[in-house]
Amino acid sequence: MKKIILLLLGAGSMLDSNAQKNSILLLGNVGGSTYSTEDTTSTSAKGTALAVSPALGYQFSDQWTLGILADVSIRRDKRNSITNPTYNSKTVNIMYGGGVFARYTLVLTDLLFLPSQADIIYSTGEDYLNGKKDLSPNAKVLSARITPAIGLKIKNGYALNFGFGSINYNYTKNPINASTNKGLSFSVGRSFSFALTKNFIRRKIQTKPAAQG
Helix, strand or coil: CHHHHHHHHHHHHCCCCCCCCCEEEEEEEEEEEEEEEECCCCEEEEEEEEEEEEEEEEECCCCEEEEEEEEEEEEEEEEEECCCHHHCEEEEEEEEEEEEEEEEEEECCCCEEEEEEEEEEEEEEEEEECCEECCCCCCEEEEEEEEEEEEEECHHHEEEEEECCCEEEEEEEECCCCEEEEEEEECCCCEEEEEEEEEEECCCCCCCCCCCC
16 A cells, blocks of 8 residues: 555656646547437437537636637437328537637646636537538527536646536527527536646746756
């Protein structure tokens, strides 16, 4: 047991801090979710969603980071009914946009930390029904989301982040009928996210020789 403790302490001493003032944070986030329903009339619906969100931020304190991000998501839905074939369909929704983010990091140990990130994103998209593109004007979406996670530090400023849901607010404007739709949703426990982060530390140039010994 003593050797294991010493080994963990040694590993922790080789790690760079994931949250360092005046550093640049490069973030690549991947998330997804699935659902499946079926009723007694042999009607079923299945869907998957995948989102990719690269981001670049400036860490102006040991806890806070501000930056910009891009966001791309793809959602696929398939509906099938044995008793009502007109219900059958395959739809694909592709959304793309960009925005800003704020990230707060709470360091627990030399290995673990708790990052929470808030994003504000403006996006639009494209819809496909049974393989054919919908030529109607695309909806515009302003969204905000908060994603809590748990992080594991790796050597040389790298870290892994694992999220298990998010809190989302969406404001959608449909240009076809000038209607708007807004709502708050929770996906905690029903979705996942994975991110790899890298801190690039801005090192100051020494004007005097470092002390020896």
